[in-house]
Amino acid sequence: MTETSEIGKKSGVEPGQQAPGNTDHDPHAVDKLLELTDLSAGRPVPPSMIEYILRVSDVLSILIAGIIVFAAVLANPTADLALFYTNIVVLGAILASMTIYSVGGYDADCFFNLITSFRRASFGWALTIAALLVVGFAFKSTGNVSRIWASAWAIGALTTLGVTRAVIWGLMVNMRSRKRFDSRVAIVGASEQGQRLYRFVRDSKWLTMRVIAFCDDRVSRVPDELDQIPVLPGLDSLVELIRRNAIDQVLVALPWSATERLREVIDRITETPIKVRLAPDMALFDFSNRTFSSLGGLPVLDLYDRPISGTSWIQKWLEDKILASLIILLVSPVLIACAIAIKLDSQGPVFFRQNREGFNNQTFRIWKFRTMRPESCEGDNIRQATKNDDRITKVGAFLRRTSLDELPQLFNVITGDMSLVGPRPHAKSTRAAGVRFDDAVKRYAARHRVKPGITGWAQVHGWRGETDTIEKLEARLRHDLYYIDNWSLGLDLYILIRTGLVVLGQKEAY
Numbered sequence: 001m002t003e004t005s006e007i008g009k010k011s012g013v014e015p016g017q018q019a020p021g022n023t024d025h026d027p028h029a030v031d032k033l034l035e036l037t038d039l040s041a042g043r044p045v046p047p048s049m050i051e052y053i054l055r056v057s058d059v060l061s062i063l064i065a066g067i068i069v070f071a072a073v074l075a076n077p078t079a080d081l082a083l084f085y086t087n088i089v090v091l092g093a094i095l096a097s098m099t100i101y102s103v104g105g106y107d108a109d110c111f112f113n114l115i116t117s118f119r120r121a122s123f124g125w126a127l128t129i130a131a132l133l134v135v136g137f138a139f140k141s142t143g144n145v146s147r148i149w150a151s152a153w154a155i156g157a158l159t160t161l162g163v164t165r166a167v168i169w170g171l172m173v174n175m176r177s178r179k180r181f182d183s184r185v186a187i188v189g190a191s192e193q194g195q196r197l198y199r200f201v202r203d204s205k206w207l208t209m210r211v212i213a214f215c216d217d218r219v220s221r222v223p224d225e226l227d228q229i230p231v232l233p234g235l236d237s238l239v240e241l242i243r244r245n246a247i248d249q250v251l252v253a254l255p256w257s258a259t260e261r262l263r264e265v266i267d268r269i270t271e272t273p274i275k276v277r278l279a280p281d282m283a284l285f286d287f288s289n290r291t292f293s294s295l296g297g298l299p300v301l302d303l304y305d306r307p308i309s310g311t312s313w314i315q316k317w318l319e320d321k322i323l324a325s326l327i328i329l330l331v332s333p334v335l336i337a338c339a340i341a342i343k344l345d346s347q348g349p350v351f352f353r354q355n356r357e358g359f360n361n362q363t364f365r366i367w368k369f370r371t372m373r374p375e376s377c378e379g380d381n382i383r384q385a386t387k388n389d390d391r392i393t394k395v396g397a398f399l400r401r402t403s404l405d406e407l408p409q410l411f412n413v414i415t416g417d418m419s420l421v422g423p424r425p426h427a428k429s430t431r432a433a434g435v436r437f438d439d440a441v442k443r444y445a446a447r448h449r450v451k452p453g454i455t456g457w458a459q460v461h462g463w464r465g466e467t468d469t470i471e472k473l474e475a476r477l478r479h480d481l482y483y484i485d486n487w488s489l490g491l492d493l494y495i496l497i498r499t500g501l502v503v504l505g506q507k508e509a510y
Helices: 003-009 029-036 047-073 079-102 114-138 147-177 192-203 235-243 259-269 282-287 311-345 394-402 409-415 444-449 470-485 489-505
Strands: 183-188 209-216 231-233 249-252 275-278 291-295 298-302 351-357 363-369 419-421 453-455
Touching: 047 079, 047 147, 079 114, 079 147, 114 147, 183 192, 183 235, 192 209, 192 282, 209 235, 231 235, 235 259, 249 259, 259 275, 311 363, 311 394, 311 409, 311 419, 311 489, 363 409, 409 453, 419 489, 444 470, 453 489
Parallel strands: 183 209, 183 249, 209 231, 249 275, 419 453
Antiparallel strands: 291 298, 351 363
């Protein structure tokens, strides 16, 4: 048995017995832990200090750039002119600090990622320039500012921001390698919940934490070793560790259902001057990327919101109605030509209508140009079209290959059943590998949280045509859910542009 595991074993209680309170405290456990743990780094540098350094460096960078450019461009300035330009530079530095903060330029993920840091700082600086121009136009003072100076200041400040952030980033990386940012952490609870929390901290890319001990007062649940991390038996050992300034914070990883035990443990720890955090219950690990909000003062976890809601819904609605109407006007000769070609090629109706699943699993009738022989057009229990399908007419094959058969769905967009961009609608009876779509893949119905679209994120990434395997269906679903979670007007326009390029060069549709 290793020396690490010996710390957790000297508890004074036989294995399998419940420790009575804190009587399992081993007075030598903390001494052994301190001998085994490198605590030479001392107290960590707090994140607030890093943010403060970045804020000060950004302000100084902008001020210094403005002063240097002023001295280089404007010779023999008057006192009033110098004061005028000084006010602009100071205002710009203050606004930049605010805008860079608003775009996340001082968030923790910028501390050790130079590209992210510079991108957010430059974006904040661009917003500052825009704000200064608005102020200048509002007060009609832009004519009094040298354009050469303004351009040189904008470029010079951007350069100094990049240089200073690169220097600070280099210092941060060096300090991180020496564990100067690592907060020394003890986890209360050595059960699966505590072990899962430890693995999360250990594997996190951005967290600056170092777990140096577990603490569990239930001896029967103390394992022999947890990834070489010592397990302290009882709260007395933890309190002693805190009193000797060996840790910086405590993470309590106990089941939330154990209310009384949780309260007792927290009450004991809060007698000490230490930062205490309540780690999530087991179920919350599956929703670690969600945020908390206040419900009348009660913190609640926001799991899912209605997608594309509020002003986003208005943008989406306007996009669909305006663009669909314009496209119908532009392609009306193509629509007429397709209709004539279908009638000349085979008997039967020009259009094909079929029930499809739409928003919130509601059924609607989709419009398409008919591409199959009339007797092969299936309303229910449909069979997906395959390559060289003998049901498809000659004109239908061309329409499918060019995706012109989808154009009538523009009228579905006008009536509100569909959107220009969204997950493609499927019939309920459509199957992959002989299994209905909604039975084949978990969370398939989640794609119905938004209106279906004529084209989508999956289609521009090559997932068109026959979906004959579970793997293809899963790939489509992943792309559809990504679109729903990351919707923006810009993303829609990007997909529409990509659709034209994909349709011209892709051969998956048949």
